[in-house]
Amino acid sequence: MLTQKGLERQLKNEGLMALLLRLRALGIDEINLLEAIEQTPRDRFVPVHCIDKPYFSRSFPMDCGQSMTGVDQVIRTVHAMDISSDQTVLEVGTGTGYQAAIISRLAKKIVTVDRYRSLIESAKQRFEHLDIDNIIAQQADGRDGVSDQRLFDRIVVNGSFSGLPRQYLDHLTSGGIMLTAIGDPEEKQMLTRLTKVGSRFDREDLFPVRMAPLRSGIAEFL
Numbered sequence: 001m002l003t004q005k006g007l008e009r010q011l012k013n014e015g016l017m018a019l020l021l022r023l024r025a026l027g028i029d030e031i032n033l034l035e036a037i038e039q040t041p042r043d044r045f046v047p048v049h050c051i052d053k054p055y056f057s058r059s060f061p062m063d064c065g066q067s068m069t070g071v072d073q074v075i076r077t078v079h080a081m082d083i084s085s086d087q088t089v090l091e092v093g094t095g096t097g098y099q100a101a102i103i104s105r106l107a108k109k110i111v112t113v114d115r116y117r118s119l120i121e122s123a124k125q126r127f128e129h130l131d132i133d134n135i136i137a138q139q140a141d142g143r144d145g146v147s148d149q150r151l152f153d154r155i156v157v158n159g160s161f162s163g164l165p166r167q168y169l170d171h172l173t174s175g176g177i178m179l180t181a182i183g184d185p186e187e188k189q190m191l192t193r194l195t196k197v198g199s200r201f202d203r204e205d206l207f208p209v210r211m212a213p214l215r216s217g218i219a220e221f222l
Helices: 004-025 031-038 071-081 098-104 117-129 166-171
Strands: 088-092 109-114 135-139 152-161 172-182 189-197 200-209
Touching: 004 031, 004 071, 031 071, 031 098, 071 098, 071 152, 071 172, 071 189, 071 200, 088 098, 098 109, 098 117, 098 135, 098 152, 109 117, 117 135, 152 166, 166 172, 166 200, 172 200
Parallel strands: 088 109, 088 152, 109 135, 152 172
Antiparallel strands: 172 189, 189 200
16 A cells, blocks of 8 residues: 555656646657756755645646646646856746756756745755755845846746837847747737847747746845
């Protein structure tokens, strides 16, 4: 007879296998990405009330009134970024840190920012427990880009904009790629891949999503 922990382990393994099958059906079969998923236990990142179903495709409510993006969308987003091991990535909207942890296994370095200090501190603890040392996590307002002059090969924003977020152009290397949702909150939104070409973006709409508008400023108390 399975113990509670044994049942949780079985459900987690079944969930992971179901996710991998869903990804293969979408044509996502790159070995390095699949290995990154297997090496990053999602149950370490989901809220406690969802720990028995970490690989469900739907989103979860989490701390600070935020929601954790469904795992399928996270992986499809990371896949669309086409990250290589010599690249530096900026993530705006750390959340629990799961997406950053996946990216860290594909990129040279990732800088992740969030407006909530409590989310950043919790994510840092998770990264430390998993011995991930190439993530810089900090509380910051990422709505208008980052304050310094660093250039990034990839940028991913976990939020939406009503139009092209041109404020990030100066933070991308030539040919760099940005992923974000574009569209008004109550209307159709698309996850969009923006490639920097000179002083403009080359836009490619990928698939429908539903994401809240990215808020500006940092949280005063959380």
